[in-house]
Amino acid sequence: MDRIEALRQLRETPWTSPDGSEKYTVGYFDPAAAGGIARLSYTVYGEGYPVDTYYIPERLIEENARGAIRSVVARTASGDVVAHGALYRSSPPNPNLYEYGLAMTLPSYRASMVFARVTQAAMKLVGTDTIDAIFSEGVCNHIITQKFSALLKGVETALEPALMPADAYTTERSSEGRVACVMSFRVARDQRRVVFLPRPYLAELEFMMSGLDLDRELRVSENALPALPEASSVIDVRRFASAGVARCTLTTPGDDLATRVAELESELAKQDYALIQVFINLGQANSGAVVDALRAQGYSLGGFLPTWFGDDGLLLQKHRVSPDFESIKLYSDRAKALLEIVRGDWQRAQSNG
Amino acid sequence: MTVTIFALKELMLATGLDAELVSRIDPARPLIQQGVDSVDYPGFILAFEEACGVKVSDADSLRLKTLDDFLNFAAART
Numbered sequence: 001m002d003r004i005e006a007l008r009q010l011r012e013t014p015w016t017s018p019d020g021s022e023k024y025t026v027g028y029f030d031p032a033a034a035g036g037i038a039r040l041s042y043t044v045y046g047e048g049y050p051v052d053t054y055y056i057p058e059r060l061i062e063e064n065a066r067g068a069i070r071s072v073v074a075r076t077a078s079g080d081v082v083a084h085g086a087l088y089r090s091s092p093p094n095p096n097l098y099e100y101g102l103a104m105t106l107p108s109y110r111a112s113m114v115f116a117r118v119t120q121a122a123m124k125l126v127g128t129d130t131i132d133a134i135f136s137e138g139v140c141n142h143i144i145t146q147k148f149s150a151l152l153k154g155v156e157t158a159l160e161p162a163l164m165p166a167d168a169y170t171t172e173r174s175s176e177g178r179v180a181c182v183m184s185f186r187v188a189r190d191q192r193r194v195v196f197l198p199r200p201y202l203a204e205l206e207f208m209m210s211g212l213d214l215d216r217e218l219r220v221s222e223n224a225l226p227a228l229p230e231a232s233s234v235i236d237v238r239r240f241a242s243a244g245v246a247r248c249t250l251t252t253p254g255d256d257l258a259t260r261v262a263e264l265e266s267e268l269a270k271q272d273y274a275l276i277q278v279f280i281n282l283g284q285a286n287s288g289a290v291v292d293a294l295r296a297q298g299y300s301l302g303g304f305l306p307t308w309f310g311d312d313g314l315l316l317q318k319h320r321v322s323p324d325f326e327s328i329k330l331y332s333d334r335a336k337a338l339l340e341i342v343r344g345d346w347q348r349a350q351s352n353g
Numbered sequence: 354m355t356v357t358i359f360a361l362k363e364l365m366l367a368t369g370l371d372a373e374l375v376s377r378i379d380p381a382r383p384l385i386q387q388g389v390d391s392v393d394y395p396g397f398i399l400a401f402e403e404a405c406g407v408k409v410s411d412a413d414s415l416r417l418k419t420l421d422d423f424l425n426f427a428a429a430r431t
Contacts, residue, residue: 020415021415023411023412023415024411105391107385109391109415110390110391110394111383111384111385111389111391111394111414111415111417111418112391112394112395112411112414113394113395113398113409113411113414114391115391115392115395116392116395116396116399117395117411145392147369147392147393147396
């Protein structure tokens with residue numbers, strides 16, 4: 001089944017939402033819950049959520065079976081799924097870093113403990129099996145999801161202005177333009193790593209790394225990019241066409257980086273992508289040269305991403321449409337400080353361009 | 354704590370709810386219809402349990418819709 005068919009079935013199948021009076025139980029995924037999760041996704045997000053899996057029961061079953069998603073659900077005795085949360089593998093190359101999200105509660109159950117119970121159950125998985133660390137992306141058109149970070153014991157380290165198209169939230173919340181997200185991380189099982197700090201962001205990274213309780217050896221990155229022809233750049237691009245976002249992981253930097261990025265940008269511009277994000281491995285000694293090359297092409301700072309590659313990561317980003325920084329709603333003082341850092345570097349990139 | 358509507362609103366402020374939102378809350382109307390969301394609500398219940406020395410089960414929480422409900426719940430158990 002594809003997204004179109006799944007949405008057609010959800011649209012055409014009559015369903016009455018529980019009124020909020022029926023008791024629920026919280027537990028981990030079983031295949032019988034898959035249809036209920038798809039129904040919940042449809043009820044909360046309408047047809048605009050950009051990830052197909054959550055509308056398609058078969059995919060939910062497959063991905064939970066192989067550990068790519070670890071769903072937690074609250075169900076009534078009659079089988080309706082009234083709340084859901086999940087740890088899942090998303091963009092990071094590190095398979096042991098899971099994202100926590102897809103936190104959805106039926107409107108009739110929002111005055112209940114259900115969301116807290118679902119999140120508490122999901123957090124019991126952190127530090128077990130393959131789940132060494134987690135992160136969350138809280139949308140910034142309201143502050144509700146950012147409050148999750150207290151339940152997750154997460155620390156805000158990155159901000160992604162204008163990440164998501166507003167129509168992902170037409171049912172949940174009205175919003176104009178594109179919506180920012182703030183990223184929070186929690187590392188439950190850590191090991192000592194070397195971090196090569198790009199010189200332009202020493203102070204910024206010191207702030208972003210604070211409070212994470214990581215065991216790190218800090219070095220300033222001084223190495224140049226490897227010269228051609230031995231090492232040409234390799235960029236792994238994940239395209240989220242419906243969101244207009246390209247997430248680019250720089251797996252092998254070479255001194256053709258500027259040319260490769262320019263070619264990629266040109267291609268993505270023709271397809272009307274709004275945002276290009278580049279993920280840089282701070283475990284590589286030439287991360288500073290990578291940052292210099294990207295800054296020269298108009299990229300600006302997004303934040304610090306602990307254990308993103310196994311090694312830590314750095315997010316740089318370039319917007320084709322100016323973010324509306326004034327509309328970004330943030331909950332914590334730390335996130336507000338992060339916004340000023342990200343906005344300041346975006347302004348630097350604009351003035352250089 | 355002596356449980357009054359004022360004391361419950363003070364507790365809401367202590368859990369981080371917006372002061373303007375709290376000041377506008379009508380004790381007789383469901384909290385969820387007045388801007389209290391699915392994260393605020395359980396946070397308030399946890400604070401209520403601690404402040405009043407009562408236990409709120411998940412089943413209880415489904416019946417506690419308004420501040421008046423919380424007031425009556427506390428009165429019946431303290």
